[in-house]
Amino acid sequence: GAGVSQSPSNKVTEKGKDVELRCDPISGHTALYWYRQSLGQGLEFLIYFQGNSAPDKSGLPSDRFSAERTGGSVSTLTIQRTQQEDSAVYLCASSLNRGPRETQYFGPGTRLLVL
Amino acid sequence: GDSVTQMEGPVTLSEEAFLTINCTYTATGYPSLFWYVQYPGEGLQLLLKATKADDKGSNKGFEATYRKETTSFHLEKGSVQVSDSAVYFCALVNQAGTALIFGKGTTLSVSS
Numbered sequence A: 001g002a003g004v005s006q007s008p009s010n011k012v013t014e015k016g017k018d019v020e021l022r023c024d025p026i027s028g029h030t031a032l033y034w035y036r037q038s039l040g041q042g043l044e045f046l047i048y049f050q051g052n053s054a055p056d057k058s059g060l061p062s063d064r065f066s067a068e069r070t071g072g073s074v075s076t077l078t079i080q081r082t083q084q085e086d087s088a089v090y091l092c093a094s095s096l097n098r099g100p101r102e103t104q105y106f107g108p109g110t111r112l113l114v115l
Numbered sequence B: 001g002d003s004v005t006q007m008e009g010p011v012t013l014s015e016e017a018f019l020t021i022n023c024t025y026t027a028t029g030y031p032s033l034f035w036y037v038q039y040p041g042e043g044l045q046l047l048l049k050a051t052k053a054d055d056k057g058s059n060k061g062f063e064a065t066y067r068k069e070t071t072s073f074h075l076e077k078g079s080v081q082v083s084d085s086a087v088y089f090c091a092l093v094n095q096a097g098t099a100l101i102f103g104k105g106t107t108l109s110v111s112s
Helices: none
Strands: A005-007 A010-013 A019-024 A031-038 A042-050 A065-069 A075-079 A088-095 A110-114 B003-006 B011-014 B019-021 B023-026 B033-038 B044-050 B056-059 B062-065 B075-077 B086-093 B100-102 B106-111
Touching: A005 A088, A010 A019, A019 A110, A031 A075, A042 A065, A042 A075, A042 B100, A075 A088, B003 B086, B003 B100, B011 B019, B019 B106, B023 B033, B023 B086, B033 B062, B044 B062
Parallel strands: A010 A110, B011 B106
Antiparallel strands: A005 A019, A019 A075, A031 A042, A031 A088, A065 A075, A088 A110, B003 B023, B019 B075, B033 B044, B033 B086, B044 B056, B056 B062, B062 B075, B086 B100, B086 B106
16 A cells, blocks of 8 residues: 655755645554654654644754644644754654554655755 | 664675674663664665564564563674665654654665
């Protein structure tokens, strides 16, 4: 079946602009996660959604970052007033359910470059 | 807080050599443990996992055993191939099941 998809695959923007990154999880997966992969920081958790529950936003680095998940499916990560340190690969993952044993399936990522 | 420590790379091996990549963790309780792999130009994918102490995860000739006594989950393969060249990440799930916590990654390069 189809895996996790993300768009765009690459995004180049100017400092100060807003960007939106999209994630389509695997159909039927109730849990959705965003991570960031950068050279300096490795892989970092950003935010987690599970069904209609309040998201876990504990990993968001600043209030310039926000995310939503509409209809329990597609998710959008928004970065406002982008900074050069936001340059990274943004990864989305989904899992069938929430829980410590669940396997997360990752999308190919969106590579963001802030000039 | 929870954390994962894995050996620094890069690891450079000849084909058919034995591979060990060390991984240790700090966590509350006994979290599920994972190895993810990122091949050049591809996304992260699950290699293997273990959900409780003494479990052995295995896949594609790779193995790792969950050792609670030493809080370790070392990755091993008896005979590596050039196609195993990739970045390997050890990870655990936090107790709430809301996030994976990753090690820094170990780059493996296998030459023929």
